[in-house]
Amino acid sequence: MASAVRIQREPFDAGAEIRALTEGRTDIGAVVTFSGLCRDEGGALSALELEHYAGMAEEELERVAAEARARWPLQGATIIHRYGRIAPGEDIVLVVTASTHRRAAFEAAEFLMDYLKTRAPFWKKEHRADGARGDWVAAKDDDDAAASRWDSKKPG
Amino acid sequence: MASAVRIQREPFDAGAEIRALTEGRTDIGAVVTFSGLCRDEGGALSALELEHYAGMAEEELERVAAEARARWPLQGATIIHRYGRIAPGEDIVLVVTASTHRRAAFEAAEFLMDYLKTRAPFWKKEHRADGARGDWVAAKDDDDAAASRWDSKKPG
Amino acid sequence: MKIAYFAWVRERIGKESETVEPPAEVATVADLVRWLKTRGEEYAYAFENEGVVRAAIDRRHVKPQTSIANAREIAFFPPMTGG
Amino acid sequence: MKIAYFAWVRERIGKESETVEPPAEVATVADLVRWLKTRGEEYAYAFENEGVVRAAIDRRHVKPQTSIANAREIAFFPPMTGG
Numbered sequence: 001m002a003s004a005v006r007i008q009r010e011p012f013d014a015g016a017e018i019r020a021l022t023e024g025r026t027d028i029g030a031v032v033t034f035s036g037l038c039r040d041e042g043g044a045l046s047a048l049e050l051e052h053y054a055g056m057a058e059e060e061l062e063r064v065a066a067e068a069r070a071r072w073p074l075q076g077a078t079i080i081h082r083y084g085r086i087a088p089g090e091d092i093v094l095v096v097t098a099s100t101h102r103r104a105a106f107e108a109a110e111f112l113m114d115y116l117k118t119r120a121p122f123w124k125k126e127h128r129a130d131g132a133r134g135d136w137v138a139a140k141d142d143d144d145a146a147a148s149r150w151d152s153k154k155p156g
Numbered sequence: 157m158a159s160a161v162r163i164q165r166e167p168f169d170a171g172a173e174i175r176a177l178t179e180g181r182t183d184i185g186a187v188v189t190f191s192g193l194c195r196d197e198g199g200a201l202s203a204l205e206l207e208h209y210a211g212m213a214e215e216e217l218e219r220v221a222a223e224a225r226a227r228w229p230l231q232g233a234t235i236i237h238r239y240g241r242i243a244p245g246e247d248i249v250l251v252v253t254a255s256t257h258r259r260a261a262f263e264a265a266e267f268l269m270d271y272l273k274t275r276a277p278f279w280k281k282e283h284r285a286d287g288a289r290g291d292w293v294a295a296k297d298d299d300d301a302a303a304s305r306w307d308s309k310k311p312g
Numbered sequence: 313m314k315i316a317y318f319a320w321v322r323e324r325i326g327k328e329s330e331t332v333e334p335p336a337e338v339a340t341v342a343d344l345v346r347w348l349k350t351r352g353e354e355y356a357y358a359f360e361n362e363g364v365v366r367a368a369i370d371r372r373h374v375k376p377q378t379s380i381a382n383a384r385e386i387a388f389f390p391p392m393t394g395g
Numbered sequence: 396m397k398i399a400y401f402a403w404v405r406e407r408i409g410k411e412s413e414t415v416e417p418p419a420e421v422a423t424v425a426d427l428v429r430w431l432k433t434r435g436e437e438y439a440y441a442f443e444n445e446g447v448v449r450a451a452i453d454r455r456h457v458k459p460q461t462s463i464a465n466a467r468e469i470a471f472f473p474p475m476t477g478g
Contacts, residue, residue, distance in 0.1 A: 015171020018191065026196040026244035032265075033189045034258065035174065036478055040182040050477070051402055053470060056454035081477060088182035093478050102190065102269060103302070109188075110262050113478055119456065121470075122477025123402035136403045139474030146259070192395055206394070207319055209387060212371035237394060249395050269395055275373065277387075278394025279319035292320045295391030 003069070003077050005061040007052065009084040012094050021076035021098045028075050030102040032109040034095040040088035046129045048137075050083040050092065053121035057081065064115045072108040074099050079112060081122060111150050118147040159225070159233050161217040163208065165240040168250055177232035177254045184231050186258040188265040190251040196244035202285040204293075206239040206248065209277035213237065220271045228264040230255050235268060237278060267306050274303040313380070315348075317358070318389035321365055324358035341367045342376035344386065358388070366391060396463070398431075400441070401472035404448055407441035424450045425459035427469065441471070449474060 004020075006012075014033050022028050038048050061079045068077055076098035086092055095112045099105040118139075126134035160176075162168075170189050178184050194204050217235045224233055232254035242248055251268045255261040274295075282290035316329040338347045345362060348355045359365055367374050368387045380386060399412040421430045428445060431438045442448055450457050451470045463469060 013171060014174055014189070015169060018170050018189075022191075022193065022245070024245070026194075027198075028193050028245075029195045031189075031191040031193065033170070033174075033187075034262070035178075035187040036258065037178065037184050037187065038182075039185045039256065042183075052477070053399070053401055053451070053454075053472065056451055056470070059454050060456075089178065089180070089184075100195065102192065106190070106262070106266050113258055113262075117478035118475060120477045121401065121451070121472060121475055123473060124476045125402070136473065137476045139476050143478075208394070209316070209318055209368070209371075209389065212368055212387065215371050216373075273395035274392060276394045277318065277368070277389060277392055279390060280393045281319070292390065293393045295393050299395075 003065055004079075005058060005065055006078075006080045007054075007057050007061070008080065008082060011082070011091055012080045014091075014094055014096070017078050017080065017094060017096050021078060021096055025075070027100065028098045029100045030105040031096065031098045032102075032105040033097075034093075034109050034113050035091050036093040036113070038086045038088050038090050038092055040129070044129055045088060045126050045134075047088070047127040048086050048092070049125040049127060049134075050086060051123045051125065052081070052083045056121050060120050061116060064112060064119060067115065068097070068108045068112050071111065072097075072099065072104040073101075074104065074108055077108065077112070079116065081116070081120065083122065085127070114143070114146040114150060117143045159221055160235075161214060161221055162234075162236045163210075163213050163217070164236065164238060167238070167247055168236045170247075170250055170252070173234050173236065173250060173252050177234060177252055181231070183256065184254045185256045186261040187252065187254045188258075188261040189253075190249075190265050190269050191247050192249040192269075194242045194244050194246050194248055196285070200285055201244060201282050201290075203244070203283040204242050204248070205281040205283060205290075206242060207279045207281065208237070208239045212277050216276050217272060220268060220275060223271065224253070224264045224268050227267065228253075228255065228260040229257075230260065230264055233264065233268070235272065237272070237276065239278065241283070270299070270302040270306060273299045313383055314385045316385060316387040318387065320390055321358045321388050325354050339379060339381070340376065341369070341374055341378050341380060341386070344380055345376070345388075364390065396466055397468045399468060399470040401470065403473055404441045404471050408437050422462060422464070423459065424452070424457055424461050424463060424469070427463055428459070428471075447473065 078096040080094040097105045097108040124137040234252040236250040253261045253264040280293040369383045452466045
């Protein structure tokens with residue numbers, strides 16, 4: 001199975017990543033992509049600074065991808081996560097899943113996002129537009145709940 | 157809200173459609189795309205022929221898109237459906253949803269696919285690789301079940 | 313009134329569309345299907361399982377019991393398989 | 396043993412990493428946190444809510460009761476906010 005995990009400072013190209021998974025293949029019926037973008041929170045933020053634990057971040061994303069492959073019949077999965085300073089409107093994270101069937105591609109993409117949010121060692125710090133000291137983004141209970149719903153759920 | 161429904165013979169570019177929804181905006185946090193591709197069913201098919209009801213197809217996709225906008229807080233939604241002869245490996249359909257939050261973008265994209273599968277007037281005919289007469293693809297009970305699960309479900 | 317056919321309904325009937333003038337007692341979509349089936353083998357074949365073929369009036373999905381009064385275009389087609 | 400700190404744990408302690416030699420009775424991650432908190436105000440501040448800070452041993456998430464025997468690198472960090 002085509003599978004790639006990348007951690008990079010540079011932007012990525014979702015279209016190119018979709019093509020990389022599907023080109024030359026005739027057995028894929030469904031490709032789902034998720035792009036997570038930096039929001040400016042109504043103009044309050046000038047950027048997000050993404051810190052990561054180099055080494056562990058790659059390994060954790062590989063573990064999350066392996067877990068998705070074990071749960072759903074995937075023909076491909078790509079995870080790209082950026083670090084460094086990211087301006088509003090720019091991409092932060094990309095997940096692409098390819099499968100014969102749409103439900104598997106949708107569920108696996110949502111699983112990858114839920115899991116990586118609570119397991120991949122990345123932290124966001126806000127840069128405020130007004131120059132005031134920015135805070136570290138707090139983890140959301142929602143994200144823990146979203147990740148834990150997969151603990152008991154079997155692929156449909 | 158940026159919203160577009162297109163029915164066309166030509167291929168489309170998922171990356172360009174994502175950019176069209178997000179470019180110049182700083183309020184979008186999540187973009188989900190679904191691409192449906194033509195499979196060759198283990199080499200049995202040489203192509204699919206997509207017939208559609210011109211006029212109604214556009215209107216029905218607009219109705220499906222309006223229903224998604226009424227159910228989820230979306231900042232954009234795009235639906236593109238191709239018709240004509242489509243070779244294995246080529247795209248058939250594209251759905252893109254943009255929202256502040258990832259759950260809304262995921263659910264709306266899945267809803268759009270489930271609904272358009274059972275409501276948009278398109279029909280697939282198989283062209284067989286062995287030259288034998290191809291059949292019209294039969295509708296799946298699964299698709300009806302997938303669409304009807306939204307009848308009672310409220311956005312999460 | 314114009315009637316359009318799609319996919320295997322079109323193939324069985326052998327035409328894409330036609331203009332018909334059903335008698336006044338044909339009031340609903342189901343009535344229209346029953347009347348069309350009297351017009352020849354090809355129609356009887358297309359509508360052999362009445363529960364299967366779907367209908368739209370003026371580009372909107374309708375049920376068999378829907379009235380065809382004021383319809384400009386009625387379409388018949390199999391369950392959809394797009395996406 | 397190398398210890399690495401990230402995000403606001405790093406900012407509060409004022410360093411990215413350091414090498415420490417805890418005494419032999421420090422057996423688990425929780426023991427290590429308690430020992431680190433005795434080393435100065437900055438550590439006490441970073442670990443003021445012991446339930447909040449997460450830990451990894453050799454790049455894998457671990458729980459407070461996990462043994463630190465044979466650990467090469469232990470990392471402490473807040474709940475993750477990537478994605």
